[in-house]
Amino acid sequence: MLKGVIGALVPLLAAVLAFAFGATMLVALGASPLAGLDAMLDGAFGSGSRIAATAVKATPLILVGAGITIAFRTSVINIGGEGQIIAGALMSTVVALSFPDLPAVILVPLVLLSGAVGGGILGAIPGALKAYASVNEILSTIMLNLVMVQFMNFLLRGPIMDPFELEAGTRIPQTQRLSDNAALPTMIEGTRLHVGVPVAIAAAVAAYLILWRTPTGFRLRAVGHSPEAARAAGINVKRNITLAMTLSGSLGGIAGAILVFGSEGQRMVTDGSAAGFTGSAGFNGIVAALFGGLHPLWTIPSAMLFGALLTGATQLQRVLQVPAALAVALNGIIVIFVISSTPVRGWLQRSLADSGLFNRSSDSAGAD
């Protein structure tokens, strides 16, 4: 009983500490912490349309996070979310440019699928490099992120640049407004809640089902825990490593397509950096996944939390006129505090158990 309370209290306490830190910074910036909290809550959940915006913000995090879960569960460290999002976005953009007149019922699934293909390819490359050429995936995914940024700039200012930008000579790296038939339908009129949100949730559920309910996931997890034992049991380790990265990348790719055709303005645009298009979802998705204990379903609320932090931060800046950087710093602090609290929790529970405060048999099925 007390252990359960500790289990719940410690992370909560960590969150409170993190917010206390945030409050201190707000005071230092001459703003009222209460007003700050109010603004953040209001920005994230203040109205139906804001809740919708939070969900929309969480969408790429859910997708990338679910993908990260698949990779990490196979013991492949995928830091390539940024590149995979971009690859998916580019692929879906090219498809929408090529077949603008297809009816929406075909084009919408098609752009999502091509996003998955694009991201999948960018995941498969480091996956195969790791499996077949022993190239460390941390290195290759970080490097491929850099490659994709430049490839994106190349395409957006070259082959698929908005013809108007070329004509006007302004050459903003963006495409023309893409076919409306590819637009993800809005689900609730007057909000930004689009079909991408349920797609992401469905993808996370699918990731869960794949990992824990299918033979494929069984093999991925087996490879993740012990490539040697998996191999001796007849599982093709190299192929499964490649598969894990491909699946992981394809989820990131779907996020890219959703950004273009749902969350952003029906066109791909960047300031020349990865974050300029992705909003760092490729990194934040890792955080969401780890925060959700590398479980695809827990990634959903975890991503919502970070989505709320991000949308709340916009409001914070707008209402209190404090720099957006405050929210970023706060974000980092929350991650640090909460992640440090998890072991502390286990430790407290253990030492309380050791000190005899708990009846030992209560947590060991009466085996004593």
Added chain:
Amino acid sequence: GGDDEAPASGSGEGGALRVAIVAPSASDDLAFTQSMVDSVNALERDVELSITDGTFIVEDAAAAIRGYAEDGNDVVIAHGTQFGASLMEIAPDFPDVTFVWGTASDTQGLANVFAYAPAADQGGYVNGSIAAALTKTGVIGVVGPIEAGDAVAYINGFKAGALAGGASEVNVTYTGSFGDVALAAEAAEAHLINDVDVLTGTAQMVVGAVGVAADAGVPWFGTQANQTSLAPSLVVASQVYHWEVVLEEMLALRDSGVLGGQAFEVNLANGGLVIEFNDAFELPAGVRDAAEALIEGITNGTVDTGS
């Protein structure tokens, strides 16, 4: 729509006009965003200003734009080309709010949207011609971010001006990033080794290149905002955006009940573009006069900047 009824002059305290800016980079970036903040502050009327900056992401910017409109601001400035699509969605929902969008050369047919764009090539042309007068080697270097936006217009204008002014070569390096200061610095170094003795550049990462120019004692030309503070003795001149010139026009229209629907350009002629000389840098005799004459020529259309 309340188009036919002139809106109150301001909804802020004491009738101050409530203006909000949503912009992609930092409000004190000595470049694009700062130019708009400075301009709003330079407006002659009483303004209550809110800023959301560092918001390149369209999605976040859209949330901020909508939020400002909901909060009852009179004017919301969406200071970034990429925000156009969001305005298409948001502007119709707030017919009493004036949205100001740039840099853009049309209003997408929206009745409560004004658009603005700079003729950055004009200041570039002037800077280029002065640079040509200063170079001894005849080779001039340009450090650009990625080949996009008003950076392109400025650089193309600069190039044309320099070549027309007698420079033999203008080498342009796009580093591939708006933010990588280290690469910008090395790009400047690379120019220096290749006989470049005058430099210019655009976007926020040029602060790295200015430092290199300053150390090497090479004259520098700025754009977007007055960059003299970065190298007080070596910045020759900066092309500065005075958006307030067109903003005043827009506000006057708003006062008269026209909430949008027109596009504006800042240029040397309307005073929206100003070449601000650094008096601490001593130009050779005649160069400044030639530059003034050139400005005059561009203003009255006798000089073509080539773009």
Added chain:
Amino acid sequence: MGEFFTLSVLVATAASAIRLATPYLLASLGETVGQRSGVLNLGVDGVMLLSAFFSYWTVLETGNLWLAVFVGLAVGLVMGLLYGVITVFLKATQGISGIGIFIFGLGLSDLLFRRLVGTPKPVRRLPNVDIPILSDIPHLGAALFQRNLLTYLAFVLVPVTALLLTRTTFGLNIRSVGENPQAADSLGVSVERTRFVAILIGNSMAGLAGAALVLQLGIFQPNLTQGLGFIAVALVYFGAWRPIGVMGGALLYGLVNATVLHWKALGIIPVSDSDLANMAPAVLTILALIIVARRVHAPSALTKPFTRH
């Protein structure tokens, strides 16, 4: 193309490469020490940003470059204390704690800059110091021996780090806790203390890297590093956890970047191909690893918290 092979351009390219490589090298060497002890730190970029900001601010306020270097180091040390407590004593997951540190550093350095400085103001840069005699070697001297002291320090730290790891008892402890902490523990080597000190060393060097970056540029702006710290982590893998390999990686990365810039300046790379050329450093880094095809062996206990039970 021929223009590129004039001596002065080659020398300048080499000098650029070394300048660009310096922050990478410092950060990667530090990360090497940490990883050899079994601790992955993905927060390098955040540490560099914070130390870069504080170094910059120190010069801005005091004009004292050496104080600024010291401040950069100290900020790294403080962040190391934080990271060490989180990962070694609280045993938090390393990957996510590192990302937490990164995000924190990114936000806080930005915030502090906006509050304390605002508009970028240039400060004094690290002066180049000629090494007597060596700097007079024609061409080579200019490229290699007319650099700033932090650059020299970075390269001196390569053999120093190598010696630390291979020739000292502390290095022996580091390698053992990174490979088999149970074994080290069974011989009375304190896994926690060893890792903690390794983290302090690693973060201090990340701090130095931040100082080197900002003091070479003489200016700060938000997100100055642009992900440099992550590349520094990748270079540790590239260098196969060896200081000399890490140096090779940093130099290669710097050289390709520098070459691309010089080729652009010379017009060898036309503006239209600029984006494609910018891919070169990353692509070459991957290709180099495929071609060399070493079966590199990461420290076995990397990222694994140690518990005796």
Added chain:
Amino acid sequence: MPVGIPQWVSTGAGRFAGTEPTDTMGSDENILEMRGITKAFPGVVANDNVDLDVRYGEVHTLLGENGAGKSTLVKILFGLYQPDEGSIHLRGEPIAIASPSEAIASRIGMIHQHFMLVPTLTVAENVALGTRSTRRPFTDLDVVSRRISEISEEHGLAVDPSVEVRRLAVGERQRVEIVKALYRDAELLILDEPTAVLTPGEVDDLFVILRRMADDGRGLIFISHKLREVMTLSDRITVLRNGKVVGNTTPAETSSEQLAQMMVGRTVRLTPEKPLLDEGHARLSVENLTIHGDRETVAVNDISFEVRSGEILGIAGVSGNGQRELAEAIAGLRGVEPGSSIRLDGVDVTGDDTRARRDRGLGFIPEERMRDGAIAEFTVSENLVLVDHGSDRFTSRGMLAFGAIGQHSRKLVDEFAVKTPGIDTPTSSLSGGNIQKVILARELSASPTVLLACQPTRGVDIGAAEYIHTRLIEQRSIGTATILISEDLDEVLGLADRVAVMYEGHIVAIVHGRSASRDQIGLLMAGVVEQTPSS
């Protein structure tokens, strides 16, 4: 009694404070006295009021089933665990051992069940680790190396200080462990299953060394599951069962059979009974098999043999003579040289992967249980279907059929008497013998036509070993062709119909199990007798 209060601190100190030592305490014959040691882990009491005395100059054996609490007891002694209750006296003085470094400082040495070596370091570095260098902050590896050479000579332990440990064979690694303890001048030496991974020859060498160390006056605690070894080496024996001491004895007073009974609590058949069978057709044929080892050497050199239905072919040999590579090649885990051929029931599978071979009826019990045989983090149930999870039995419409999997797992757990709280228990929490049973259950339940069993009873207690042997013989009687690779000669001789002896990558002889003698095979394994292979 309240748990968590370390009783031994107060009682120990109290007794020592008294001037009069009791007759059991502080006797100068005993280097070590452990009294009333109790240690509980969640769900089990690993040590329950255990007493243990060790005299100077003796080898004291701890014997017990898997999970009896042997390792726990010695880990407490080495400061790796803290006891819940009980006291420890070392050389007559009460002592609290909070950490391994304190144990080492008290001249206790330990050779762990799993080697405590850093594979990427050299022998000298491994030995120097944690010791004070004479040239601080630098290492003094030359000094250490010289001292290692001295120790090597003194004790007959051949090791090269400059070579990296990962390049060493298992037996050599063990010697490094012993050198480590001697270098620290250990007077009380703990050896937790030191022979589990050694070849018979290596065991003999080790025993010579250990005996000499005891004769020097050191106290040795020895743990092993092999009764033959226990009977050979021990001076005294303490038997543990379920965490409690169930008896003390000496080899002179007892027999292997009695020891087995004491451990398990029932009679154990030490030599399996094996009915005579008619030989069937060849199920596995290996022809001209040549395999390269890890270091580009030829590990297996042009060997050919067949295994028939209803036959167990034992493969004996000192480790490192190609058995591991042979097993990996048959399993499809290692490539073979051109010209080699492996056929299962007449079908050439030389180019096939492990999956395809398993589909053709191959069962495989890998040598390294925890690395290759089972996934520690997986549940018992998941490990039981590790091979067959994708088959129609365990899937429905593309999803895993947990009902069928659960049913199957419960059946196997019952049938193979796996001691586990449930089928959803993580496999890591099972004892070694029970993990081996899980692997065996998985492989046998697939009804293999050819079974490749590598070291199936290594580190497994005699009760479980008996059970595994019975199952292997049962499998033989239903027509499975079995290859049994084992370094335990008793096991090979007891089970195999024919024994192939490998030496330096060749099969130097194939002899009939019934007619073979221990000595004869021992000589063949050492490469002494030249004999043309007979079928």
